Amino acid sequence: MAFLQLQPQEWQALILTLKVALVALAFALPLAILAAYGLARWRFPGHGVVNALIHMPLVLPPVVTGYILLILFGRSGPIGRFLWDTFGISFAFNWMGAAIAAGVMAFPLMVRPIRLAFEAVDPKLEEAASSLGAHRLVTFVVVTLPLTFPGILGGAILGFAKAMGEFGATITFVSNIPGETRTLSLALYTATQSPSGDLAAFRLTLIAAIVAFGALIASEVWARRLRKRIGGVDD
């Protein structure tokens, strides 16, 4: 079974992938919750346009999304230059850029289930909370948000899976640099390009499958507990 032994660069790819996916999730999830709440509860002019923009990465070819990110966040792009000049931060060709690409691609997948969860929360419960004196923000934190936890969990799992496997936008935006931007998918792609890469490709496929399967099982267990809790039934 020696062929199952992970090579150092494969470990590196796995760790990097987890890091990129988790960081992408950490930044994109709160924004996704905000966007989902806005889309579910607010009616404003341009609602449809905002909705379409949020879903663009889902329908655009990933390479196009990656290219747009490159134009915006590249060292000479409008956002990239500003960030570099004011904060000395650059996203070009490093793992943080990979996290941005992963987060942007995962964003619409997260917004969708979370929005459905917000729409399922009865606004009458929020009325009841305000009749008891709770401020809107407090009501959101202690009533609305907890009732959407299963939806948020579902969105997070989908987003995490997407971020783990992101390929097109990542390779276009931050290229395929070993140790910096070469995530599992990119490493697998690289292995398939090399005549001697079959075993490496097999190992990488196996890890990807194990991580994905583990995440699904964990989320299922967690979701069941959450549903029981907010269903109002005693544990």
Added chain:
Amino acid sequence: MIDVDITGHVGTFKVKANFVGSSGVTSLFGQSGAGKSTITNMIAGLLRPDRGRIAVDGEVLFDSQKGIDLSVRKRRVGHVFQDARLFPHLSVKANLTFARWAGGRADSRPVSEVVELLGIGSLLDRRPGNLSGGERQRVAIGRALLSGPRLLLMDEPLASLDQGRKADILPYLDRLRTEAGIPILYVSHAMEEVARLSQTLVIVSKGETIAHGPVADVLSRVDLGRATGRHEASALLEGRVVRIDQEWGLSHVEIGDGQSVQVPGLDAALGEAIRLRIRARDVAVALQKPEGISIRNAIAGEVKSISDEAGPYTEILCSAGSQNVRARLTRASVAQLALQPGKQIYLLIKSVAIDRRQSAPASGLANDDAVSAQTLV
């Protein structure tokens, strides 16, 4: 004391509410769709009236002329919803104390006192999901009471419960009206609940409050038959239990003028003041005191007025001592007995028709109201 004078609309449905409720329980009564909930939501601040004024105990909640419109959270109206609206993810205890930890409301009323009042001590650690409907409503009432309200607003709290559950919860409402210490606005389409609980009765029909006043007074108005519903037309008799006949299971309730009504299966102690609801359709009229008849109650009275209705039925309002009783008769009977105002008659009431659910402990307040109402008539 609640003072409401508003007009408003929801879509094309217009409402006009004008009433004053004394302390104690003020009931908004009307058929489904009459506009009770719309008026209630305007008082709670969930809907905005077009113009007018709402005040509770002198505190103005809404005044279109002065530009006052307190938000829902600032109104301090303890709103008990028909569907309870407990927070499903929180325990009963966290629901009860929600106004304190999330609403920033301080109230001197101890949680333990409310828990005891409503009998929900054994539920505190449970979650709302597997409470029964009646338990859920009691928790909802407790939650509203613990929010430091200046007014308790109960919107059809029993409407979603079956008959057995209603009977379970009514005694708690009896206690509530004497122990809450704040005015209560009770919304219902069930005459039985309204007659039992209220001091002041407001009749709502087609979006308007068409009558308001002390409950016995409003109930004895025969012109409101359409709004109150024919089958529900009734009068209230207040009295005191003067004798309990253990052998036959009858309680004798004195209703003034030395006359008494015999009520079976009454759960009241000797000397207790109680309120009986007598439905108009359960009352018959005789010119002489009948003999050889199973009906146990023959009360001397006098015809005060006769409604002029088309169709086979008519309704008469009679005095019985210092109180009023309504009787629903056929027009043929009225003609044959030559009934007219001032005529001395006997009112026959089957004891069996006054069941336990039609009676409730009378508060001293209700007695005062009833007396003052009589002097007005």
